[in-house]
Amino acid sequence: MKKNISSSGRKVLVICGPTATGKTSLAYRLAELFDGEIISADSRQVYRGMDIGTGKDLPKNSKWHQLQKTTGYWETTKGIRIWGYDLISPKENFSVSKYVKITDKIIDDIFKRGKLPIVVGGTGLYIKGLTKGIETLNVRRNLWLRKLLKNKTWEELFEELATLDPLRAGSLNASDKKNPRRLIRAIEVAQWKIKRGQKAETFKVKDFDILYVGLNCKPDILTERINKRVEERLENGLLGEIKRLTDKEGVGWNFQSMNGLGYRQWKKYFEGKKSKDEIITAWKIAEKNYAKRQMTWFKKDEKINWFDVSGLGYKKSIERLVKKWHNMNISNSENNN
Numbered sequence: 001m002k003k004n005i006s007s008s009g010r011k012v013l014v015i016c017g018p019t020a021t022g023k024t025s026l027a028y029r030l031a032e033l034f035d036g037e038i039i040s041a042d043s044r045q046v047y048r049g050m051d052i053g054t055g056k057d058l059p060k061n062s063k064w065h066q067l068q069k070t071t072g073y074w075e076t077t078k079g080i081r082i083w084g085y086d087l088i089s090p091k092e093n094f095s096v097s098k099y100v101k102i103t104d105k106i107i108d109d110i111f112k113r114g115k116l117p118i119v120v121g122g123t124g125l126y127i128k129g130l131t132k133g134i135e136t137l138n139v140r141r142n143l144w145l146r147k148l149l150k151n152k153t154w155e156e157l158f159e160e161l162a163t164l165d166p167l168r169a170g171s172l173n174a175s176d177k178k179n180p181r182r183l184i185r186a187i188e189v190a191q192w193k194i195k196r197g198q199k200a201e202t203f204k205v206k207d208f209d210i211l212y213v214g215l216n217c218k219p220d221i222l223t224e225r226i227n228k229r230v231e232e233r234l235e236n237g238l239l240g241e242i243k244r245l246t247d248k249e250g251v252g253w254n255f256q257s258m259n260g261l262g263y264r265q266w267k268k269y270f271e272g273k274k275s276k277d278e279i280i281t282a283w284k285i286a287e288k289n290y291a292k293r294q295m296t297w298f299k300k301d302e303k304i305n306w307f308d309v310s311g312l313g314y315k316k317s318i319e320r321l322v323k324k325w326h327n328m329n330i331s332n333s334e335n336n337n
Contacts, residue, residue: 010111012208013322015120016041016127016298017215018291020225021309024057026215026318027120031080033319034116034326037073039103040084041121041130044260046094048086049245052238053262055229056085070102084121090245090257097137100129116326124297133206139192149184157183164190173293181256211325213318214304216295221310226287230280233262242266261286 013030015023027038040046044054051058059076064086066072074082083106088094107130110117119130128134149157158177162169168186176182217225242263245251251258253267265283268274298304305321307314 010208011116011326012107012131012210013116013118013326014127014131014210014212015118015215016122016124016212016304017306018222018294018298019122019287020222020229020291021215021217023120023122023215024055026213026315027118028059028076028080029315030319030322031116031118032078034322035114036116036118037081037083037110039106039110039117039119039130040082041119041123041126042084043094043096043099043123043126044257044262045085045121046087046099047090047257048088049249050090050241050257050260050263052233052236052241054260055233058082058085070098071106090249090251091255093256096125096129096134099126100134100137103130122294124294131206131208131210136189136192139189142188142191145188145191146184149187150180152180154178154180154183157187161186161190164194173296175289175293210303211322212301212304213321214298214306215309216306217308217310222291223288226291227284230262230284230287234280238262239266242270246270261290 013034013036015027015030017023024038027036030036031038042054044050045056047054058074059078062074062076062082064072064074070087072086074085076082084099084103087099087102107117119127121127125134129137149160152160154177157180158169158172161183164187168190172182172186216222245258246253253264258264258267262283265279265286269276269279307318
Protein backbone atom coordinates (compact mmCIF):
# COMPACT_ATOMS: atom_id res chain seq x y z
CA MET A 1 0.00 0.00 0.00
CA LYS A 2 1.39 3.40 -1.02
CA LYS A 3 1.25 6.50 1.11
CA ASN A 4 0.73 9.95 -0.32
CA ILE A 5 1.01 12.46 2.52
CA SER A 6 2.54 15.94 2.32
CA SER A 7 2.82 18.85 4.71
CA SER A 8 0.03 20.81 3.00
CA GLY A 9 -3.14 21.31 5.00
CA ARG A 10 -5.29 21.64 1.85
CA LYS A 11 -6.39 18.04 1.69
CA VAL A 12 -8.16 16.64 -1.36
CA LEU A 13 -9.40 13.08 -1.70
CA VAL A 14 -9.55 11.67 -5.23
CA ILE A 15 -11.56 8.56 -6.12
CA CYS A 16 -10.81 7.41 -9.65
CA GLY A 17 -10.79 4.35 -11.88
CA PRO A 18 -12.75 2.83 -14.76
CA THR A 19 -16.48 3.00 -15.24
CA ALA A 20 -18.88 0.77 -13.27
CA THR A 21 -16.61 0.25 -10.24
CA GLY A 22 -18.78 2.04 -7.68
CA LYS A 23 -16.80 5.28 -7.34
CA THR A 24 -19.79 7.51 -6.61
CA SER A 25 -21.36 5.26 -3.97
CA LEU A 26 -17.99 5.09 -2.20
CA ALA A 27 -17.72 8.88 -2.37
CA TYR A 28 -21.09 9.27 -0.63
CA ARG A 29 -19.96 6.96 2.16
CA LEU A 30 -16.64 8.76 2.67
CA ALA A 31 -18.35 12.17 2.53
CA GLU A 32 -20.52 11.07 5.47
CA LEU A 33 -17.58 9.78 7.47
CA PHE A 34 -15.18 12.66 6.85
CA ASP A 35 -17.49 15.66 6.46
CA GLY A 36 -16.84 15.95 2.75
CA GLU A 37 -18.40 17.39 -0.36
CA ILE A 38 -18.29 15.66 -3.73
CA ILE A 39 -16.97 17.17 -6.98
CA SER A 40 -17.79 15.17 -10.10
CA ALA A 41 -14.91 14.73 -12.55
CA ASP A 42 -16.93 13.32 -15.42
CA SER A 43 -16.98 15.10 -18.78
CA ARG A 44 -20.50 13.84 -19.52
CA GLN A 45 -22.19 14.82 -16.27
CA VAL A 46 -21.66 18.56 -16.82
CA TYR A 47 -24.71 18.70 -19.13
CA ARG A 48 -28.14 19.56 -17.80
CA GLY A 49 -30.91 17.12 -18.64
CA MET A 50 -28.49 14.33 -19.53
CA ASP A 51 -28.97 12.29 -16.40
CA ILE A 52 -29.64 8.63 -17.20
CA GLY A 53 -27.01 8.10 -19.88
CA THR A 54 -24.33 9.84 -17.82
CA GLY A 55 -25.14 7.93 -14.64
CA LYS A 56 -25.62 10.84 -12.24
CA ASP A 57 -27.41 8.45 -9.85
CA LEU A 58 -28.47 11.10 -7.35
CA PRO A 59 -29.95 9.87 -4.07
CA LYS A 60 -33.73 10.23 -3.78
CA ASN A 61 -35.09 13.61 -2.69
CA SER A 62 -31.84 15.45 -3.49
CA LYS A 63 -32.42 19.17 -4.05
CA TRP A 64 -30.81 21.51 -6.56
CA HIS A 65 -29.39 24.87 -5.43
CA GLN A 66 -28.55 27.33 -8.21
CA LEU A 67 -25.85 29.83 -7.26
CA GLN A 68 -24.72 31.35 -10.56
CA LYS A 69 -25.28 30.65 -14.25
CA THR A 70 -22.70 27.85 -14.34
CA THR A 71 -22.51 27.03 -10.65
CA GLY A 72 -24.83 25.14 -8.38
CA TYR A 73 -24.97 21.97 -6.36
CA TRP A 74 -27.22 19.09 -5.48
CA GLU A 75 -27.75 18.40 -1.79
CA THR A 76 -28.77 15.04 -0.38
CA THR A 77 -31.15 14.58 2.54
CA LYS A 78 -28.05 13.96 4.67
CA GLY A 79 -26.66 17.38 3.76
CA ILE A 80 -23.94 16.21 1.37
CA ARG A 81 -23.30 18.59 -1.53
CA ILE A 82 -22.53 17.27 -5.02
CA TRP A 83 -20.79 19.70 -7.36
CA GLY A 84 -19.91 19.41 -11.05
CA TYR A 85 -23.29 18.20 -12.29
CA ASP A 86 -25.52 20.25 -14.63
CA LEU A 87 -23.06 23.06 -15.34
CA ILE A 88 -24.20 23.91 -18.87
CA SER A 89 -26.84 23.30 -21.53
CA PRO A 90 -26.30 20.27 -23.80
CA LYS A 91 -26.36 22.75 -26.69
CA GLU A 92 -23.12 24.36 -25.48
CA ASN A 93 -19.54 23.23 -25.96
CA PHE A 94 -17.45 22.51 -22.90
CA SER A 95 -13.73 22.02 -22.23
CA VAL A 96 -11.35 21.03 -19.49
CA SER A 97 -10.35 24.69 -19.26
CA LYS A 98 -13.93 25.73 -18.44
CA TYR A 99 -14.24 22.83 -16.00
CA VAL A 100 -11.11 23.84 -14.08
CA LYS A 101 -12.12 27.52 -13.92
CA ILE A 102 -15.47 26.57 -12.41
CA THR A 103 -14.24 23.88 -10.03
CA ASP A 104 -11.23 25.88 -8.81
CA LYS A 105 -13.72 28.31 -7.24
CA ILE A 106 -15.80 25.43 -5.90
CA ILE A 107 -12.85 23.75 -4.22
CA ASP A 108 -11.74 27.04 -2.61
CA ASP A 109 -15.26 27.49 -1.25
CA ILE A 110 -15.21 23.96 0.19
CA PHE A 111 -11.91 24.68 1.94
CA LYS A 112 -13.26 27.93 3.40
CA ARG A 113 -16.16 26.06 4.95
CA GLY A 114 -13.82 23.51 6.51
CA LYS A 115 -15.05 20.58 4.43
CA LEU A 116 -13.10 17.85 2.64
CA PRO A 117 -13.24 18.05 -1.18
CA ILE A 118 -13.80 14.58 -2.66
CA VAL A 119 -13.11 14.51 -6.39
CA VAL A 120 -14.74 11.48 -7.99
CA GLY A 121 -14.87 10.37 -11.60
CA GLY A 122 -13.26 8.67 -14.53
CA THR A 123 -12.24 11.59 -16.76
CA GLY A 124 -8.51 11.62 -16.13
CA LEU A 125 -7.85 14.98 -17.76
CA TYR A 126 -10.46 16.66 -15.55
CA ILE A 127 -8.87 15.17 -12.44
CA LYS A 128 -5.41 16.26 -13.56
CA GLY A 129 -6.59 19.77 -14.33
CA LEU A 130 -8.36 20.16 -11.00
CA THR A 131 -5.71 18.64 -8.74
CA LYS A 132 -2.41 19.40 -10.48
CA GLY A 133 -3.05 21.96 -13.19
CA ILE A 134 -2.25 21.68 -16.90
CA GLU A 135 0.48 23.82 -18.46
CA THR A 136 -1.37 24.45 -21.73
CA LEU A 137 -4.79 24.91 -20.16
CA ASN A 138 -4.97 28.61 -21.01
CA VAL A 139 -3.87 28.29 -24.62
CA ARG A 140 -6.64 30.16 -26.38
CA ARG A 141 -8.66 28.77 -29.25
CA ASN A 142 -7.34 29.73 -32.67
CA LEU A 143 -10.56 30.23 -34.61
CA TRP A 144 -8.75 30.84 -37.91
CA LEU A 145 -6.82 27.59 -37.52
CA ARG A 146 -9.93 25.65 -36.53
CA LYS A 147 -11.77 26.88 -39.61
CA LEU A 148 -8.81 25.83 -41.74
CA LEU A 149 -8.74 22.32 -40.25
CA LYS A 150 -12.43 21.55 -39.75
CA ASN A 151 -12.93 19.68 -43.05
CA LYS A 152 -9.80 17.55 -42.82
CA THR A 153 -10.02 13.82 -42.09
CA TRP A 154 -8.61 12.42 -38.87
CA GLU A 155 -5.77 10.84 -40.89
CA GLU A 156 -4.81 14.24 -42.28
CA LEU A 157 -5.06 15.85 -38.86
CA PHE A 158 -2.94 13.16 -37.25
CA GLU A 159 -0.29 13.56 -39.95
CA GLU A 160 -0.27 17.32 -39.31
CA LEU A 161 0.15 16.79 -35.56
CA ALA A 162 2.92 14.22 -36.11
CA THR A 163 4.82 16.81 -38.13
CA LEU A 164 4.43 19.53 -35.51
CA ASP A 165 4.78 17.46 -32.33
CA PRO A 166 5.79 13.81 -32.92
CA LEU A 167 6.00 13.09 -29.19
CA ARG A 168 2.43 14.24 -28.61
CA ALA A 169 1.21 12.31 -31.65
CA GLY A 170 2.96 9.16 -30.45
CA SER A 171 1.36 9.43 -27.01
CA LEU A 172 -2.23 9.38 -28.32
CA ASN A 173 -4.31 6.25 -27.83
CA ALA A 174 -6.26 4.64 -30.67
CA SER A 175 -9.44 6.54 -29.83
CA ASP A 176 -7.82 9.98 -29.64
CA LYS A 177 -6.01 9.41 -32.93
CA LYS A 178 -9.39 9.22 -34.64
CA ASN A 179 -11.00 12.10 -32.74
CA PRO A 180 -10.89 15.24 -34.97
CA ARG A 181 -11.80 17.61 -32.11
CA ARG A 182 -8.94 16.41 -29.92
CA LEU A 183 -6.50 16.34 -32.83
CA ILE A 184 -7.34 19.94 -33.76
CA ARG A 185 -6.80 21.01 -30.16
CA ALA A 186 -3.45 19.19 -30.08
CA ILE A 187 -2.40 20.94 -33.30
CA GLU A 188 -3.51 24.25 -31.80
CA VAL A 189 -1.35 23.70 -28.73
CA ALA A 190 1.60 22.45 -30.81
CA GLN A 191 1.58 25.60 -32.95
CA TRP A 192 1.29 27.75 -29.84
CA LYS A 193 4.40 26.08 -28.39
CA ILE A 194 6.40 26.49 -31.59
CA LYS A 195 5.62 30.20 -31.76
CA ARG A 196 6.96 30.57 -28.21
CA GLY A 197 10.11 28.57 -28.74
CA GLN A 198 8.74 25.46 -26.98
CA LYS A 199 8.64 27.34 -23.68
CA ALA A 200 6.10 25.98 -21.23
CA GLU A 201 3.41 28.38 -20.07
CA THR A 202 3.73 29.66 -16.53
CA PHE A 203 0.91 28.29 -14.44
CA LYS A 204 0.07 27.90 -10.79
CA VAL A 205 0.84 24.46 -9.37
CA LYS A 206 -1.92 23.25 -7.08
CA ASP A 207 -0.81 23.19 -3.44
CA PHE A 208 -2.81 20.19 -2.27
CA ASP A 209 -2.18 17.19 -0.06
CA ILE A 210 -3.87 14.60 -2.26
CA LEU A 211 -4.79 11.03 -1.45
CA TYR A 212 -5.62 9.00 -4.53
CA VAL A 213 -7.92 5.99 -4.22
CA GLY A 214 -8.36 3.87 -7.35
CA LEU A 215 -11.11 1.28 -7.83
CA ASN A 216 -10.71 -1.63 -10.21
CA CYS A 217 -11.60 -5.31 -10.60
CA LYS A 218 -10.84 -8.31 -12.79
CA PRO A 219 -11.76 -7.88 -16.47
CA ASP A 220 -14.51 -10.53 -16.50
CA ILE A 221 -16.18 -9.03 -13.42
CA LEU A 222 -15.87 -5.51 -14.83
CA THR A 223 -17.52 -6.70 -18.04
CA GLU A 224 -20.46 -8.06 -16.03
CA ARG A 225 -20.79 -4.79 -14.14
CA ILE A 226 -20.68 -2.74 -17.35
CA ASN A 227 -23.31 -4.92 -19.04
CA LYS A 228 -25.56 -4.65 -16.00
CA ARG A 229 -25.19 -0.87 -15.92
CA VAL A 230 -26.11 -0.59 -19.62
CA GLU A 231 -29.26 -2.64 -19.05
CA GLU A 232 -30.20 -0.58 -15.99
CA ARG A 233 -29.90 2.68 -17.90
CA LEU A 234 -32.17 1.34 -20.60
CA GLU A 235 -34.71 0.23 -17.97
CA ASN A 236 -34.52 3.66 -16.34
CA GLY A 237 -35.65 5.37 -19.55
CA LEU A 238 -32.54 6.32 -21.53
CA LEU A 239 -34.32 6.19 -24.90
CA GLY A 240 -36.99 8.55 -23.61
CA GLU A 241 -34.28 10.92 -22.39
CA ILE A 242 -32.59 10.92 -25.80
CA LYS A 243 -35.91 11.48 -27.59
CA ARG A 244 -36.68 14.45 -25.31
CA LEU A 245 -33.26 15.96 -25.99
CA THR A 246 -33.45 15.61 -29.77
CA ASP A 247 -37.16 16.21 -30.40
CA LYS A 248 -38.24 18.67 -27.72
CA GLU A 249 -35.03 20.49 -26.76
CA GLY A 250 -33.40 20.66 -30.19
CA VAL A 251 -30.12 18.98 -29.22
CA GLY A 252 -28.61 17.77 -32.49
CA TRP A 253 -26.60 14.60 -32.98
CA ASN A 254 -23.66 16.77 -34.07
CA PHE A 255 -23.51 18.56 -30.70
CA GLN A 256 -20.55 17.84 -28.42
CA SER A 257 -22.84 16.58 -25.66
CA MET A 258 -24.34 13.89 -27.92
CA ASN A 259 -20.89 12.54 -28.72
CA GLY A 260 -20.69 10.94 -25.28
CA LEU A 261 -20.96 7.23 -24.60
CA GLY A 262 -24.51 6.04 -24.23
CA TYR A 263 -25.81 8.72 -26.60
CA ARG A 264 -23.89 8.70 -29.89
CA GLN A 265 -24.44 4.95 -30.29
CA TRP A 266 -28.20 5.51 -30.64
CA LYS A 267 -28.09 7.83 -33.66
CA LYS A 268 -28.50 5.04 -36.23
CA TYR A 269 -31.28 3.44 -34.18
CA PHE A 270 -33.35 6.63 -34.24
CA GLU A 271 -32.59 6.97 -37.94
CA GLY A 272 -33.95 3.45 -38.49
CA LYS A 273 -30.61 2.13 -39.74
CA LYS A 274 -29.84 -0.32 -36.92
CA SER A 275 -31.81 -2.48 -34.51
CA LYS A 276 -31.99 -1.94 -30.76
CA ASP A 277 -30.03 -5.14 -30.11
CA GLU A 278 -27.26 -4.04 -32.47
CA ILE A 279 -26.94 -0.72 -30.67
CA ILE A 280 -26.89 -2.32 -27.22
CA THR A 281 -24.11 -4.68 -28.29
CA ALA A 282 -22.07 -1.83 -29.77
CA TRP A 283 -22.63 0.29 -26.67
CA LYS A 284 -21.43 -2.44 -24.31
CA ILE A 285 -18.29 -2.92 -26.40
CA ALA A 286 -17.65 0.84 -26.44
CA GLU A 287 -17.99 1.02 -22.65
CA LYS A 288 -15.53 -1.85 -22.20
CA ASN A 289 -13.03 -0.19 -24.53
CA TYR A 290 -13.46 3.07 -22.64
CA ALA A 291 -12.73 1.30 -19.35
CA LYS A 292 -9.47 0.00 -20.85
CA ARG A 293 -8.47 3.51 -21.91
CA GLN A 294 -9.29 4.82 -18.43
CA MET A 295 -7.01 2.22 -16.85
CA THR A 296 -4.23 3.04 -19.31
CA TRP A 297 -4.44 6.68 -18.16
CA PHE A 298 -4.66 6.03 -14.43
CA LYS A 299 -2.01 3.31 -14.32
CA LYS A 300 0.57 5.94 -15.26
CA ASP A 301 0.09 7.59 -11.86
CA GLU A 302 2.10 5.71 -9.25
CA LYS A 303 0.48 7.68 -6.41
CA ILE A 304 -2.86 5.91 -6.81
CA ASN A 305 -3.73 3.35 -4.11
CA TRP A 306 -5.61 0.58 -5.92
CA PHE A 307 -8.42 -1.54 -4.47
CA ASP A 308 -10.19 -4.51 -6.03
CA VAL A 309 -13.94 -3.90 -5.65
CA SER A 310 -14.67 -7.59 -6.13
CA GLY A 311 -12.78 -8.46 -2.95
CA LEU A 312 -14.24 -8.62 0.54
CA GLY A 313 -13.56 -5.80 2.95
CA TYR A 314 -12.13 -3.33 0.44
CA LYS A 315 -14.40 -0.52 1.70
CA LYS A 316 -13.13 -0.89 5.27
CA SER A 317 -9.55 -0.89 3.99
CA ILE A 318 -10.20 2.35 2.14
CA GLU A 319 -11.83 3.91 5.20
CA ARG A 320 -8.79 3.06 7.32
CA LEU A 321 -6.43 4.55 4.72
CA VAL A 322 -8.45 7.75 4.45
CA LYS A 323 -8.74 8.07 8.23
CA LYS A 324 -4.97 7.73 8.65
CA TRP A 325 -4.34 10.37 5.98
CA HIS A 326 -7.09 12.63 7.30
CA ASN A 327 -6.24 12.28 11.02
CA MET A 328 -4.37 15.59 11.17
CA ASN A 329 -7.62 17.41 10.44
CA ILE A 330 -9.44 15.25 12.97
CA SER A 331 -6.81 15.93 15.67
CA ASN A 332 -6.93 19.68 15.05
CA SER A 333 -10.72 19.62 15.32
CA GLU A 334 -10.58 17.72 18.62
CA ASN A 335 -7.98 20.09 20.06
CA ASN A 336 -10.14 23.12 19.24
CA ASN A 337 -13.18 21.68 21.07
